[in-house]
Amino acid sequence: MPKSVISLHPPWTTVFQGDRVNLICNGFQFYAPENTTWFYKDGWENTQTEHPGNTLVVCKSGEYKCQVQGSLPSDPVSLRFVTGPIILQAPHLVFEGDTLILRCQRRGKDKLISAKYKQNGETVFDSKDSNQGLDLFIPQASLSNSGSYECWGYEDKNTFFKSDTKIIKIQELFPDPKMKATDPHPTEGNPVNLSCETQLPPARLDTPLHFIFFRDDKAILSDWSNSSEIQIPTIWRENSGKYTCGAETVTHSVYKHSLPLEIHVQRIPVSQVSIEILPPDGQAVEGEKLVLVCSVAEGTGETTFSWHRENTKQHVGQKTQRSQRAELEIPNIRESHTGRYYCTADNSYGPIQSGVVNITVRGIPGKKSGLIALGTCGGFLMLLMAVTLLFYHRCWRKPVHPKEEDLLYSEIQIIQLGDKEKANTSSAPPEDNCASIIYSEVKTKLPDKSAEKVGSKEENAMKGGKNVLPM
Template sequence: MLLWLLLVIFALVSEQRDSRTLLAPSSVYEGDSITLTCYGENLKIKTVTYYKDTKKLNLSKGVLRFSIPRAVLSDSGNYYCTVTEKRLWWWTKTSKTVKIKVQELFQHPVLTASSFQPTEGVPVTLTCETRLSPQRSNIQLQFCFFRDSHALGSGWSSSPELQIPAIWSEDAGYYWCEAETVTNKVRKQSFQSQIHVQRVPISNVSLETRAPGGQVIEGGELVLLCSVAEGTGNITFSWHREVTGTSLGKKTQRSLSAELEIPVVKESDAGEYYCRADNGHNPIQSEVMNIPVKIPVSCPILTLRAPKAQAVVGDVVELHCESLRGSPPILYRFYHKNITLGNSSAPSGGGTSFNLFLTAELSGNYSCEADNGLEVQRSEAVPLSISGSGGYRRDLVTARALGGLFGVLGFIGAAFLFYCWSHKISGESSATNAPRGASSPNLQEFTHSSPLPAMEELQPVYVNVDSVGVDVVYSQVWSNEQPGDSANTGRTFLENKDFQVIYSSVKKS
């Protein structure tokens, strides 16, 4: 009887262990769902318990299934279940063990960079490298990159690469990436990698000017351009006056150059300038640059300076034109009724003059113009009235005509007298050389052949030669005397033949 009882108990225990079956999927990948089902006789079940590696997973009343929504690698292990059910009494039955291995869907990503020690300003490419399982190669992945817990770019993307156009010192830090399936949301993260960004010091700072027409003109615009040949990161540019050293402005930007604009230039802005650049290393200063400011000419002032209060024909009038402001050289032009009279240059600035000999036609308005290449300004018109122009001109013309006429007549008269005098001397020489045997009546006949009136014989005769147009007057003077008796005629005439005298005197104006 005891033996039969032991056999019955052993059979019940064997039935308890073999009457339950645990169903599980044969192939499991990350992200797959796992459902465990404990099968057996449809008896009244009190409890079902699932175990993984002898560790209780869940305890539910009357539930034959246990699910894992998304499997992970750590879900791999040995699973079984136990069921407590009622027959004659409460029996506990245990299923066989089922081994489940969760396979990797894709490898853990690895972050790579084109350079982990880049120089500021250069581009950097980050890559999130991974590989799908050959059995699940159709799975779609998306990627995201991070720096110091901040997502980079636009967030999740289907591309495993991220382009950083230019990396700077503030971009240094720890980087990593994540890869995730589009479905089932299996996500994996790479290890963190540190990127060190190297900064390039500043070198060769220079200052340049930009102005319309290439010249800095008062009232115009001036741009001061400060630039560096090398230097990375945020660079702080500043502009200074050499005399005071004060800063005119400051800009910080990620660029190799910066501009400072002076919209309206004043004359006081002329002087020496320099700029500085600093990107965290030692600040570098440019060479000092002298910037001259050109000043357009102001409206000139025309002044007429005459020798008398009332200008008359024949006067010399000085036209003085001057601009009070303006960079030299200045060219002045003088006008009479908009007709150019002449021009004069002032190389060092200031004013200049133009002398004008007045004629009757020069009455009217006068003006002048100043031009220094930057601007042309014209003065206001100044009137000039010339008096006594008609009578004076007629008298001057008449005097010149009469002077010319008298000069011609005087020259002709002098020539005639010289001819007569030469002829007379010729006759006297013939009488003197007559033969000794000649009779006296011939001599008397010569003497009386050309008698002169009594008035002409008693008074000297004056003839002025070429008295017009020169400062010396030449005169011929001679006298004729009637002899007292015929016996002495020849002797007296011969003795007085040299009485002709030529005098000269200097005219005084």
Template sequence: VLLWASLLVLAAPVSGPLAAVYKSVISVQPPWTTVFRGERVNLTCSGFHFYAQEKLQGYRWFSGKARPRETPGNTLEVRDSGQYRCQAPGSLPSNPVHLIFSSASLILQAPYSVFEGDELVLRCQKRGREKLAVVKYTWNRKIISGTDESFDLLIPKASLNNSGCYQCVGFLENAYVLKTSQINIQIQELFSRPKLEVTDSQPIEGKPVNLSCGTQLPLERPDTRLHFVFFRDNGVMISNRSGSPDLQITAIWREDSGSYWCGAETVTGGIHKRSLPLQIDVQRIPVSGVFLETQPQRDQVVKGETLVLVCSVAKGTGNTTFSWHREDTRESLGQKSQRSQKAELEIPVIGESHAGRYYCTADNGYGLIQSQAVNVTVRSIPGIKRSLVAGGTTGGSLSILLAVALLFYCWHQRKPGDGFQGDIIRRPLTVGPPGPFNPMCPAPVELQQLYINVHPRERDLVYSEIQISQPGAEGEANTFRTSLENQHVSVVYSEVKTQL
């Protein structure tokens, strides 16, 4: 509900249903509705150009039963008593203003319109040379003021309670008493009492709700600035003061149920008004469709890895309590309470003892609902772990490169003819007469037999073979022979232990 900046009335347009249109506004200068005969009053007509029942060339003026007249400007000077209205182009006729041009000796002057919060001035005026000695004012026939210093009655901030019948009583120096006619003064509302509206008074829990604090400004005061604030139950403020009459609650919960109301006040804080209370009952949906699933899937759980039990509900709002259990051991694994339709429980390291049947429950205050049980099997993966295999491959490649470089250096240090001889299936070899000792080359040692296509068990010792041949007689330096028949072959065995 938007803050209206003008007064809306209903009128029948040319066709279609009733529509909202805007009235013209008439103002008086000087501001008094009662003046002495012979004085002049200027009327001003203002419009908003939203709607015109008929096309007007100027401003139209109405006075009693007299024929309406138009003026090119929006002002009209009047000297006669009567009821006046005006109509601006694009607007409907204004509310009437009643002017009195009095021939009395004493008159009470009051403004044409007074709004709550305005300064209200009443002036007692006497015609002629004789002066008033004392002036008294009555309100609803009760004396409220008496002074000989000022003939004006001043109410700094008028309220609706100041409405009523006022009269002025004047005392002349010769003790003669004059009384004015009674004037009915109606203090107008600066803005109407706020009305709180809600998009849904029985919203589903967790859904957004919009609150609107609607009020209405008079057409004469369209620029009045207001602040709005929203409350719940016994004055619990749920919003800060704001120039916007709207409040959005992004998610409302069952504990937010209660009586809501809003307040509107002027920026200066002089006028405060509050709406009637509005009851909001938040509806909670019971949980249903409780389901348990595992990550990874129940038949793919690997020993040593992490198992996640996911408990979810198909329906249900509000704060839900989830709990996980083992069906075979009746063990309670854990519990969580949160505003969600899904919760997770993590088992960091799975072992064979974790195999079994699992289920979960959910409850949001309407009773415990249990899921179907899920059977979890735990399996082991034989062989080497990927991380160790990757590390062994990298380390083995580096070792082989270092061994090749070392053996190539040693081969250059040996004399031609020195070497080892062997068969296809290796036997323990006896090393021949050694050449000159080189500290960089290891001394020949007797090695164990090495068989082809050996499948080692855990931590078995495995031998690998590296052969380096000398260049041929023809000087083919880049050709290396690996045949065991070559008598100039250096054969070296290195030992490696498996990691598993």
């Protein structure tokens, strides 16, 4: 439950005898209280009274407290009504960052021409040397401004009065913040909440503060914000370090920094590494896609997955990612990929190996064509010539004209010249340098009488290639 707070008007705690001071009791409701309880203590006198509203006018020295409904009793306020010729007036409460005004006040209508102020016996301000007036004015008070003060008031060059000594204590607006985390030893991949905790005094609960967060005094985790908490949605081991925070008033008058909080992010080593293949039976067809999947049952952070071929120790692929599963795709598998495979996973604790799987790649039946090889230069042209030659041969041999069911098969072989053959044909025209030698066989089953009727014209027509007809 919050405390009630007393404010003074005028703000001084030391006044002349016969003056009046208004004490105002503030709670934390949005409306003025119907009644306020006031407590007064001075020597043997100790009273408690209830007054309507929240204002009390007083003219006696002593200690005052108040309490409104829904709040705890306030801290005490000490008032002094004095009869001396001069007094040093100071506010009831002065916090860090506040403007501190000290006033050297003369009784009655007599005026001072200058004033001098001493702190702990040392002069800190003399109005004769300044044009700022008679008051001591400190724009932003700090804890170092606390101390024992007195003033010297001058009516003329030779006449002065010395005030009583007054102890002034600058109040701390808020203590150094404390850096806290929901878990200072979190596990990788989990969220972590950070908070920058401090506390304003009851009299200044309405003072707005801004907060900022750092790691290792360099990495800013957030810009200035009115929120004293932030969340790291997913923390990793590289996020380990010393975390600090800062709190500051929006007017930049007070800034305070926390001590560092060491956050060590835990990493879980990989375990139970396994490999699987798609298709799952390990039987693949040449030309199809094959996928090798490497996965772990446990493990956090960046994991390096590697795939290997067992019999050759060949390294066939590697991926590094924040995941417990990775895939290696072979888009066009060949028979040469047949073998035994395994994978490893490593997240900085050393590689862990999976079991071994067998992969068998089958060729496609009938995939090999009668076309054995084409020349790299003009291959398409040579194929066209071969087909034309075969067509010409069949059309020219009209007397033979075998029946369709008698044609067993035809075979065209296009064989690329090797390096030696190319060397022997260096005298050929340039366009023939990379031509292929074409062999054509048309094999048919003909009646015996048809073979006897083959004329010389047909033989002369086929002299461009080798044509063997079985008898």
